[in-house]
Amino acid sequence: MSRRAWVLLAIPVVLVLGLVLGPLAYAALQDDAPPAATVQAQPSGAELSSGTDGSWTVSDGSTAGYRVDEVLNGADVTVAGTTGQVSGSVVVEGGALESAEVVVDVASVPTDSARRDAYFRDSIMDVGTHPTATFTVTGPVQLPELSGTPVTVPVTGELTLAGETRAVQVDLSVVRTPEGVDVSGSIPVVFTDFAIEPPNLGFVRVDDQGTVSSCCT
Known part of the structure; x- marks a missing residue:
């Protein structure tokens, strides 16, 4: 049964990466990127949503992105990109996450x-x-009793980047809200596991690992 969009899923989704900078494209002395968004505890006394069972779609306002460290001309820099071009579906039955797939439009992820x-x-x-990166839950996940305080839910799934699919595990932070459920999380990624070679152009070198993450709103 189709239901209203569940303010869901920040199931980590997307992208990796190995970003690189072209010459003259980046300022070595700029501040590091801000931290990834995470779910927040709800105010005391807030009237929270009731049941979560049903079939849901990933709601507008959900985001996904990546963070990766670079060394540019000897200076350490953290680069981050985020997009709102996220879609997907989630099925919850009997308090268990039965299935979920999140799809991200890779081309829409901008940096500075x-x-x-x-x-x-x-x-x-x-x-x-x-054109897309995906995260798919590979087995039922029993959900704890959800409240206005974030709880951690371990999830096993598959992450697909640049056509390569690998099994991954992620700890999701989940909180019940007045509108539904908010979720956030991040997945450590070793680029070469996905047949992606981190750029090393002399003046700029990208670390061989980073994180992909997502957060609903």
């Missing part, structure tokens, strides 16, 4: 550098061939 983003889309992720 158009030159870097173009390299990411074309040379790293090959969005012409692999």
Whole structure:
């Protein structure tokens, strides 16, 4: 049965990456990227939503993105990109997460550098061939009793990046809200596990691992 959008899923989804900067595209002295968004505890006395059983779609306002460390001209920099182009579906039955799939439009993930983003889309992720990244839950997950205080839910699934699929585990932070349920989480990613070579162009070097993350609103 189709229900209203569940303010759900920040099931970590997306992208990786190996971003690189073109020459002159990035300022080595800029501040690090802000931390990834996470779910928040609800105010005391807030009237929270009731049942969560049903078939849901990922709601508008959900986001997904990546964080990765770079060394640019000897300076350590953290790069982050986030997109709201996230879709997917979730099925909850008897208090258990029976299935979930989240799909992210890889080409829509921006950073502060158009030159870097173009390299990411074309040379790293090959969005012409692999336009999306996905996270799929691979087995039923029993959900704890949810309240206005975030709880941690371990989830096993599959992450697909640039056409390569690997099994992953992630600890989701879940909280009940007046509108439904908010979820956030991040997945550590080793790029070479997905046949992605981290760029090393001399003046800029990207770490061989990063995180992909998501958070609902």
